[in-house]
Amino acid sequence: xxxxxxxxxxxxxxxxxxxxxxxxxxxxxxxxxxxxxxxxxxxxxxxxxxxxxxxxxxxxxxxxxxxxxxxxxxxxxxxxxxxxxxxxxxxxxxxxxxxxxxxxxxxxxxxxxxxxxxxxxxxxxxxxxxxxxxxxxxxxxxxxxxxxxxxxxxxxxxxxxxxxxxxxxxxxxxxxxxxxxxxxxxxxxxxxxxxxxxxxxxxxxxxxxxxxxxxxxxxxxxxxxxxxxxxxxxxxxxxxxxxxxxxxxxxxxxxxxxxxxxxxxxxxxxxxxxxxxxxxxxxxxxxxxxxxxxxxxxxxxxxxxxxxxxxxx
Numbered sequence: 001x002x003x004x005x006x007x008x009x010x011x012x013x014x015x016x017x018x019x020x021x022x023x024x025x026x027x028x029x030x031x032x033x034x035x036x037x038x039x040x041x042x043x044x045x046x047x048x049x050x051x052x053x054x055x056x057x058x059x060x061x062x063x064x065x066x067x068x069x070x071x072x073x074x075x076x077x078x079x080x081x082x083x084x085x086x087x088x089x090x091x092x093x094x095x096x097x098x099x100x101x102x103x104x105x106x107x108x109x110x111x112x113x114x115x116x117x118x119x120x121x122x123x124x125x126x127x128x129x130x131x132x133x134x135x136x137x138x139x140x141x142x143x144x145x146x147x148x149x150x151x152x153x154x155x156x157x158x159x160x161x162x163x164x165x166x167x168x169x170x171x172x173x174x175x176x177x178x179x180x181x182x183x184x185x186x187x188x189x190x191x192x193x194x195x196x197x198x199x200x201x202x203x204x205x206x207x208x209x210x211x212x213x214x215x216x217x218x219x220x221x222x223x224x225x226x227x228x229x230x231x232x233x234x235x236x237x238x239x240x241x242x243x244x245x246x247x248x249x250x251x252x253x254x255x256x257x258x259x260x261x262x263x264x265x266x267x268x269x270x271x272x273x274x275x276x277x278x279x280x281x282x283x284x285x286x287x288x289x290x291x292x293x294x295x296x297x298x299x300x301x302x303x304x305x306x307x308x309x310x311x312x313x
């Protein structure tokens with residue numbers, strides 16, 4: 001898949017899906033499907049057009065935590081069959097374009113859009129003045145067809161909820177992984193390089209792989225999870241237990257992500273692994289001693305093994 005932020009390098013003409021696409025959740029996937037279909041039936045390129053940095057990050061000047069940092073987003077879009085990802089530099093010039101100017105200057109002149117797909121809540125132009133219906137009307141002036149994808153919902157714990165990146169974050173913060181999996185259409189994952197840690201787990205009999213994640217990666221609720229671990233290039237999972245948090249029992253100061261692999265031995269240092277979250281087991285807590293912590297970790301491993309093996313059938 002071609003990835004570019006330069007309009008001079010863009011493949012043209014295009015069938016475009018517009019949006020931020022953080023998470024590539026089931027709602028995003030519905031927005032992407034029309035352009036994939038059109039690209040197969042025509043000579044147009046299937047292209048995702050998003051913004052870098054995220055507009056909210058640009059205006060707030062604060063780094064935004066992402067469900068899918070760029071590397072993850074690229075892989076997920078490739079898996080869907082997207083041919084091109086355009087990262088429009090979001091700056092003052094772009095932010096001040098009116099809805100009409102955005103369509104004329106960006107979508108028509110620079111991207112040569114022939115078909116466009118957006119979610120019904122899409123906003124564009126100066127101060128987010130343009131709505132999806134406005135995009136449809138303006139684009140029609142140039143003979144461009146716009147697909148507006150209605151809001152996607154799924155069953156939450158008590159009622160139907162909107163599938164959105166913000167609701168996925170809320171569910172992750174609450175440890176509600178079933179809801180997260182329903183909205184994403186897959187498990188939430190953490191991918192990073194295994195680095196050297198304090199080796200406390202090894203001292204108490206539970207060696208862990210310490211994961212170095214992209215700093216912008218959104219972390220779920222602190223606590224213990226049953227997980228499936230995938231080594232780079234492998235499709236068979238290794239069962240495991242993951243702890244996310246500041247390790248209050250040993251007066252930890254900074255959050256770490258540590259994974260203990262069940263019934264597996266080997267050297268992972270320097271290797272990239274992907275951890276797929278299966279179930280939230282318990283919240284982070286401080287124990288009175290290392291023996292008490294060890295006892296709880298033993299119970300965590302038993303609970304995780306039981307859950308994971310049950311899922312495997």
